[in-house]
Amino acid sequence: MKLAALSNQQLTQxxxxxxxxxEVNWCIEDKKLTKNFEFKNFQTAFGFMTMCALYCDKVDxxxxxxxxxxxxxxxxxxxxxxxxxxxxxxxxxHMDKVFLHFTL
Numbered sequence: 001m002k003l004a005a006l007s008n009q010q011l012t013q014x015x016x017x018x019x020x021x022x023e024v025n026w027c028i029e030d031k032k033l034t035k036n037f038e039f040k041n042f043q044t045a046f047g048f049m050t051m052c053a054l055y056c057d058k059v060d061x062x063x064x065x066x067x068x069x070x071x072x073x074x075x076x077x078x079x080x081x082x083x084x085x086x087x088x089x090x091x092x093x094h095m096d097k098v099f100l101h102f103t104l
Contacts, residue, residue: 005083032075
């Protein structure tokens, strides 16, 4: 199946699925799937980024992100389709699961 940018209707549905029980939700900002993760300190924030980076290389899909002390700001988009694709939602879901390990 060829990768394509999701329609507005598909984005709405995928966001609802992704945010089903999360208190800090993913949203669309600047036409990118966006979330701000907050950790107890810099070390855990950087550990989260390291764990996610290993996965990103494995699936060859990389975030736009930045770190400031205990926060990691993430934006996901698929440049090859000039929009948000299923790959972005898969990466967002993975990041949420990794985040859980740092909050336990």
